[in-house]
Amino acid sequence: MRRGLLWAFCALVGAWLVAPALIVxxxxxxxxxxxxFPPDGYSTRWYENFFGDPAWMSALWTSIQVGxxxxxxxxxxxxxxxxxxxxxxxxxxxxxxxxxxxPMIVPGVVLAVGVYAVFLKLxxxxxxxxxxxxxxxxxxxxxxxxxxxxxxxxxxxxxxxxASLGAGRWTAFRTVTLPLVAPGVAxxxxxxxxxxxxxxxxxxxxxxxxxxxxxxxxxxxxxxxxDPTIAAAATMIIVMTTSLVLIATFFVARRSRARQ
Amino acid sequence: MASALQAVTLPAGxxxxxxxxRPALLILPALVVLAVFFLxxxxxxxxxxxxxxxxxxxxxxxxxxxxxxxxxxxxxFTTALWxxxxxxxxxxxxxxxxxxxxxxARAVLTLLVLVPFWTSLMVRTFxxxxxxxxxxxxNDLLGAAGLGPFSLIxxxxxxxxxxxxxxxxxxxxxxxxxxxxxxxxLLSAAxxxxxxxxxxFATVYVPLSLPGVSAGCLTVFISALGFYVTPALLGSPTxxxxxxxxxxxxxxxxxxxxxxxxxxxLLGLTLAMIALLAVTLRRGGRRxxx
Numbered sequence: 001m002r003r004g005l006l007w008a009f010c011a012l013v014g015a016w017l018v019a020p021a022l023i024v025x026x027x028x029x030x031x032x033x034x035x036x037f038p039p040d041g042y043s044t045r046w047y048e049n050f051f052g053d054p055a056w057m058s059a060l061w062t063s064i065q066v067g068x069x070x071x072x073x074x075x076x077x078x079x080x081x082x083x084x085x086x087x088x089x090x091x092x093x094x095x096x097x098x099x100x101x102x103p104m105i106v107p108g109v110v111l112a113v114g115v116y117a118v119f120l121k122l123x124x125x126x127x128x129x130x131x132x133x134x135x136x137x138x139x140x141x142x143x144x145x146x147x148x149x150x151x152x153x154x155x156x157x158x159x160x161x162x163a164s165l166g167a168g169r170w171t172a173f174r175t176v177t178l179p180l181v182a183p184g185v186a187x188x189x190x191x192x193x194x195x196x197x198x199x200x201x202x203x204x205x206x207x208x209x210x211x212x213x214x215x216x217x218x219x220x221x222x223x224x225x226x227d228p229t230i231a232a233a234a235t236m237i238i239v240m241t242t243s244l245v246l247i248a249t250f251f252v253a254r255r256s257r258a259r260q
Numbered sequence: 261m262a263s264a265l266q267a268v269t270l271p272a273g274x275x276x277x278x279x280x281x282r283p284a285l286l287i288l289p290a291l292v293v294l295a296v297f298f299l300x301x302x303x304x305x306x307x308x309x310x311x312x313x314x315x316x317x318x319x320x321x322x323x324x325x326x327x328x329x330x331x332x333x334x335x336x337f338t339t340a341l342w343x344x345x346x347x348x349x350x351x352x353x354x355x356x357x358x359x360x361x362x363x364x365a366r367a368v369l370t371l372l373v374l375v376p377f378w379t380s381l382m383v384r385t386f387x388x389x390x391x392x393x394x395x396x397x398x399n400d401l402l403g404a405a406g407l408g409p410f411s412l413i414x415x416x417x418x419x420x421x422x423x424x425x426x427x428x429x430x431x432x433x434x435x436x437x438x439x440x441x442x443x444x445x446l447l448s449a450a451x452x453x454x455x456x457x458x459x460x461f462a463t464v465y466v467p468l469s470l471p472g473v474s475a476g477c478l479t480v481f482i483s484a485l486g487f488y489v490t491p492a493l494l495g496s497p498t499x500x501x502x503x504x505x506x507x508x509x510x511x512x513x514x515x516x517x518x519x520x521x522x523x524x525x526l527l528g529l530t531l532a533m534i535a536l537l538a539v540t541l542r543r544g545g546r547r548x549x550x
Binding site for chain 2: 006007009010013014016017018019020021023024027035036037038076077078080081083084085087088090096099100102103105106107108109110111112113114115116117118133134136137140144194197198200201204205215218219222223230231234237238241242245
């Protein structure tokens with residue numbers, strides 16, 4: 001009896017947890033020009049709208065461009081930093097490690113205000129470089145964490161063995177270390193993309209009328225528009241991030257299985 | 261060659277050379293980027309709080325002098341507190357169910373709680389705008405049950421509903437981590453000594469789960485304090501929270517110093533809570549290991 005109550009409670013909470021993700025997709029296929037759920041009929045016209053509207057398309061393109069650049073920059077910087085953090089023996093390393101993860105903790109608005117002020121000075125507001133750098137800072141912890149975890153499970157004697165066979169530092173890294181920690185690096189890269197693709201608050205501050213990301217365009221539309229094109233945009237984001245997170249989870253799962 | 265062989269036979273993780281400093285150079289590029297695009301912005305925000313438009317504590321005396329600002333601060337605190345309390349009330353039984361479930365049911369429960377983790381913040385907030393509107397599904401359901409209609413959107417209730425949904429993983433996961441380590445035979449032992457199930461649960465199980473409770477509560481509270489998008493879209497402008505006021509001051513009114521001062525207050529609160537979290541976790545860890 002008490003068990004039954006517990007499961008009923010969990011079912012309710014579970015439904016409430018997934019409800020938002022579940023209504024957006026059918027809503028985007030509605031035939032009516034209103035955001036009423038459940039929809040009365042189905043059509044793909046809002047996707048035609050989305051892909052036919054230069055404003056939505058340029059926002060989508062900006063988001064993809066920024067996301068890909070952030071992935072490259074954050075993955076390279078984060079992997080190097082993770083290598084340094086797990087190998088260097090210096091005093092104060094824990095402090096350095098902590099400060100690397102600090103962007104996860106500082107409230108978005110606080111960082112956004114500071115970044116906005118600095119970007120005004122450096123003339124980076126509304127620039128691609130500005131978006132990439134601001135998002136890179138936020139994505140770094142999400143690269144450093146999985147890569148560090150892979151490196152901790154990595155047997156460094158393999159590198160020594162490569163060195164004893166005549167490999168230089170770089171060759172040993174490229175042919176031995178990198179392939180073995182690749183799942184962690186891949187997971188970090190995907191998380192970096194998703195972090196950038198999802199970011200709103202800092203982007204709201206550093207956008208310009210000429211350059212805004214998809215979530216920023218959505219934010220602006222939610223308050224103003226009532227047509228379901230925004231639901232189509234939201235579905236695009238869900239599909240994109242969900243598939244990437246699933247891929248990243250797959251890499252992480254494979255890594256932990258490989259370690260056993 | 262001999263030294264290389266020696267290195268090979270050493271156990272992993274043993275120091276092979278004198279203090280390794282060269283790997284530290286690998287940290288530098290990331291540190292430079294963090295210094296320029298994270299630390300420098302934060303420091304300049306703090307400086308503007310004390311210098312803009314004129315040096316001194318003017319922005320802080322303004323902040324703490326105006327009743328309006330104190331109301332905002334209070335509202336931010338109570339909203340975060342409500343979110344924390346409700347998230348705990350929903351998460352405690354949920355995490356408990358995860359520990360008693362079979363492997364398959366546990367996988368489903370875990371998946372459900374992780375969905376909010378990766379559904380975009382913007383998308384989820386948009387979905388709540390639709391769900392909570394006056395003629396939305398929630399009101400339809402309540403109407404079918406003979407209740408309502410309630411105005412949920414543009415109210416603090418709507419904000420809390422959205423924020424709890426978003427932050428629940430941060431409550432469930434630490435709770436589950438601690439609960440899965442509790443030996444349930446302790447409950448049977450209490451029962452065999454004459455305690456009724458409810459009493460055994462309250463006096464044995466709940467205290468053992470407290471480290472998870474405090475870690476989850478503080479994480480949720482800290483995140484809720486700094487929320488921007490969800491309260492901005494689900495709440496009403498007259499019930500704005502601290503983060504929205506910061507946005508208004510800087511972006512709308514161009515009062516950099518005032519926005520900066522509010523940012524310093526929010527940052528200070530967040531850091532104080534994190535310090536508290538660190539202390540509780542260390543104490544919790546000691547209790548578990550010692």
